[in-house]
Amino acid sequence: MVDLEAAGPVLRAQSIELPSWAFGNSGTRFKVFAQPGVPRDPFEKVADAATVHEFTGAAGTVALHIPWDEVDDYGKLASYAVEHGIRLGTINANVFQDDDYRLGSVTHPDPRVRRKALDHLLRCVDVMDQTGSRDLKLWFADGTNYPGQDSIRARQDRLAEALAAVYERLTGDQRLILEYKLFEPAFYSTDVPDWGTALTHCVALGDRAKVCVDTGHHAPGTNIEFIVASLLRLGKLGSFDFNSRFYADDDLIVGAADPFQLFRILFEVRCGGGFDTDSEVAFMLDQCHNIEPKIPGEIRSVMNVQEATAKAMAVDLTALDEAQRTGDVLAANGILMDAFNTDVRPMLAALREELGLQADPMAAYAASGYGERIAADRVGGAQAGWGA
Amino acid sequence: MVDLEAAGPVLRAQSIELPSWAFGNSGTRFKVFAQPGVPRDPFEKVADAATVHEFTGAAGTVALHIPWDEVDDYGKLASYAVEHGIRLGTINANVFQDDDYRLGSVTHPDPRVRRKALDHLLRCVDVMDQTGSRDLKLWFADGTNYPGQDSIRARQDRLAEALAAVYERLTGDQRLILEYKLFEPAFYSTDVPDWGTALTHCVALGDRAKVCVDTGHHAPGTNIEFIVASLLRLGKLGSFDFNSRFYADDDLIVGAADPFQLFRILFEVRCGGGFDTDSEVAFMLDQCHNIEPKIPGEIRSVMNVQEATAKAMAVDLTALDEAQRTGDVLAANGILMDAFNTDVRPMLAALREELGLQADPMAAYAASGYGERIAADRVGGAQAGWGA
């Protein structure tokens, strides 16, 4: 029943955006482990991202984090990316790494701090104008640690005010993408903790405001694909931040913790039209490679998204619809599982060769010597990012 | 700093609705334990609810569950309630206890079953017309147990269609209250799993559609008072189903598992105007007394809501606002805790005596002999409800 041919066009067109920060050092609050070859500036991050694309053919853009990736000349960075075969993508605004933001950024009780944060967000739109980026992705570390610490409602009002000012500043096809997260770094209340809150704000803003689903940002037991289906139904799914988690926001390699969940999510993307050619849904990785090498970690993640996509496209929709309509629970579930249980790796290998790539990106990268080269070349120098 | 006087007017006006089904037998899937004196019909449930009001003075209405509380003459039941000093309240629609509903009610893949469920909902509005109830509370057991079993999106569309038909049928100040629940009895996907889904549907319906927050229906780690504050900000908080949970939807005595959470929730109700005289927020209990006697269980719950309300009203808002604005985390938290740590029981005892009640409702009920009386009188007879 499973038809892998149908997946071809979607897989050939699929582009998975890489986060520049995945190539920098990262860690937990206990320790940021240094790795050899870590990029010393945004250009080297772009080079690493381009390397992932070189071996996968499916990662044609790289997202920036501002100010981690601040450069004097964004046009130059954009050209550098193009020279390396990729493009600059989403702009992520960082308003959490300044002592001023101890009690929040755009929701801070002090209007001076709010203004400072908002100014940074507006500067990020300036960057977008220069990089030609479509999406401004906003994730706020804002929240409180103790009951009573601040007014939950006042913080919502302040958030709405800041979002409106940013949205107003957008031009053309630029989009504001609002990301939600249950907890961390705030522990008692988070100002955008769930999709309901993100959706409410995006609806108030307008058509160019959409929600970002980070697969690691939910409470235990949450059915993420339900949220994906709901946001697609409402026309409000903007993008994904893919990663894996066992307990909290672990930011592991996508598909590493629960590959079946990833498949179910991508199946809902398919059902909701997210793989259609006119879809504006963006697919990004957002990971922290604390203990494993970063570039092959990203390659593996891209491959995992591809495999889950192939399986999602292999579901026999006609048979599934028939089983669902007639209430045949076991048959309907069985049709879905048939696709999941199929080994799609040979098909993806063939697809890569068809595109002039090597069949096994992990082996190809290992054989390339790139990792050894950057470990030797990139000595000294500082890196902005986690643990900065 | 704590001023208990301010709580007086709110406490005197507070009315906590009792669920008729709390007086019937209930249990878990493992066992429904029979208790002596269980009501044999809706009239006896009303009598029991009236008894709770008699000793607390704060539980003036009782909610019905249809068909569990179906009677030939609702006018007669309403009169019976009035004779016993209370009124009939919210109508809860039960569309989960029929073999036809194995795969859902209003979201069932089969249009025949959907029609049957919708007809029942419409009949519940007929009941409301007879009882003079304002609120129709809808909780759906609908969902799926297995990935692929049914289309998540199609079920949302079917749900929207049914809700629209019910909403259309409402007249006057009648309201549709939509309740969400993370899981159970469906395990894989639930059709109204969270406040985002409930809100989305209520916004689509119109002003008379509101959300019900059942305190036991969330994923672990969810900040419920954030949801309460958000719904109040959006004008969409319809009512509460109060109960306690340690892990799942345990339906224990309200305030038994986390009295501090109950206090925080009621504090957000206060901040959002939910205790104002023109507020339409309804306060209900929704509990299953599996192992403890039902009537004193309800009395204890009413008292616990009163105590938490008194504490919420005792927070010094002026001092809190000052501490919040100046970012004094410890002071702000300390102001909230001062209220929580206050023993409000003497003040509530005084209030009861002022109202002509005995100071200790639990002792007064125990001394009344009501429990022994119903145990002796209500022999045989069947009861509709849990485990029916």
Next chain:
Amino acid sequence: MVDLEAAGPVLRAQSIELPSWAFGNSGTRFKVFAQPGVPRDPFEKVADAATVHEFTGAAGTVALHIPWDEVDDYGKLASYAVEHGIRLGTINANVFQDDDYRLGSVTHPDPRVRRKALDHLLRCVDVMDQTGSRDLKLWFADGTNYPGQDSIRARQDRLAEALAAVYERLTGDQRLILEYKLFEPAFYSTDVPDWGTALTHCVALGDRAKVCVDTGHHAPGTNIEFIVASLLRLGKLGSFDFNSRFYADDDLIVGAADPFQLFRILFEVRCGGGFDTDSEVAFMLDQCHNIEPKIPGEIRSVMNVQEATAKAMAVDLTALDEAQRTGDVLAANGILMDAFNTDVRPMLAALREELGLQADPMAAYAASGYGERIAADRVGGAQAGWGA
């Protein structure tokens, strides 16, 4: 790298015990849905279990639940099983479906109730003597719903006393298997909530006391395979109750919620010697088929355990050990994933044909007409079990 041949001997020898109660009606506290053809007595349950074995060749024993499966003559039931090609297996003791057990069974504060519960457990050993069963599986619904309701410590002492009395009664190679569960039906405290508690009691009892791991009985975020590895290391893993859960103790078809977790668990079984020929680890299903037909539900579960076992046996241990010892995180994880991503269904189909079975047990069962036959034959009659 993946070598499916290695799995052959393990798969040929694998026997997955079926629970008699899976064939009876089951449900949630909201509704027990009746299904056509439900067995009316233990003999019909055995016949259904034998049918699962007929089509899978891997389910040669059936577990009983006492008193649900009480019969006058257990020898006759055992013979009936043998005539149908299977054997009677584990005896499960039910001490939770009597009004006396409202506050517990062997941990009840009243010594009379404790004695009653203990007597039932001892009677279950009598049954074992007649059925020739090796294992007595003990799961207790005991616990409390409210803080203060009973003494946590006193209940542990009472539990220890009862277990000692039962253990004392065992003879020969009979084993006491103690099962733990986080919550439900008790909500505040459970008397055997986790593997630490079960292990402590089993160590105190002696060598023939072992722990049962039910895959649905853990808190969110628990690493179940860690527990499996630990119990194997300590020589204390007695058996599995396999099933799936998304949130609580959902008792869904095994492998339906997280097939990757099932694979990881079975991989630890392999690493710990649980598939060795002299292993005493027992593999059981424990499921409630609330909405799907029971017999094909069990067939699917058996197949899912087989597939996960095949994948677990396909892991290249030599390569894995090398990658682990050298700290190559991505390679080690990749070796495990290679096995998981392999499609083992063709190999299992071949194995079945080699054993004289049809390649596709689901299709073969559907074609057999058994389901239609029992639906027609088994009319009226009562069934003991869930919702009884």
Next chain:
Amino acid sequence: MVDLEAAGPVLRAQSIELPSWAFGNSGTRFKVFAQPGVPRDPFEKVADAATVHEFTGAAGTVALHIPWDEVDDYGKLASYAVEHGIRLGTINANVFQDDDYRLGSVTHPDPRVRRKALDHLLRCVDVMDQTGSRDLKLWFADGTNYPGQDSIRARQDRLAEALAAVYERLTGDQRLILEYKLFEPAFYSTDVPDWGTALTHCVALGDRAKVCVDTGHHAPGTNIEFIVASLLRLGKLGSFDFNSRFYADDDLIVGAADPFQLFRILFEVRCGGGFDTDSEVAFMLDQCHNIEPKIPGEIRSVMNVQEATAKAMAVDLTALDEAQRTGDVLAANGILMDAFNTDVRPMLAALREELGLQADPMAAYAASGYGERIAADRVGGAQAGWGA
């Protein structure tokens, strides 16, 4: 019924150990916020701890973290403590902040790294010999992030080997205290994830090995007081790390998230003899004050433990026992709640004045000018600890 007098002796004798690291900078992986007046060396940490004791009279010891608190002369540090009115307490070993520990410390696959970690642990016992500390507290960040990364079982064996070597090195009344934690910084498997694992190792080691319960280290839904009661029953409760959490290991002020839980835990301590004069149970705080000032944060935590202790001691055990034995669920719960709902702050204020302290430690500290003084004096200088 509530008798506060009984609490007096326990409260007068109660000593709550402070962690030296609570006074240093701390934060999340997103940001470590610098605070004015942060100690520049272990002596200044001791001075801050002594200040907490000065105002509370209940925090007479301070725990060290090695190597964060390494000094040339521990005798000098111990004398410094005594001069400031306190003593040095538990030694905590830090084997997680070295690049060598990327894949673990005592469970690392490489024997060289294991040896390095063990050597550090043994050096910590040397420190104990100099400081006169009784307890060596071991928490390991060890674990894995990806399935297959390492052998779960081999890591247990390596852990057992290291623990045995450390235990062997202890002399006199020195104790090895093993702490467990569900997750973080390892995300897939943690080598000591739960009390079952910690207990198993401690039993294997011997009488001077005990378990530490950190109140923030459990899965959602875990009944912590059950674990406390169980460890006391088994004679294996060594110490507490008190703090609060809403979702993960938030390390908030103790009692801030769930004061009722803290009360229940301390009630089990009382029932299990943990407040008896010959009890060896140690009470420690383990918190990270990311956004609030550290010294008043610690003062508040000490007060919160005192208040919960007072309430735990106020429970009428005789009445409770009677209610429990007769199965009166509501009465038993009510007796516990009576104590919890009592306002014990006046009693504690009187107790402080009796001891020559000011009634309100928070106000007294604020009025002392200590905070302003250290902010002015402690300029520049580096601090070892979180984010180091």
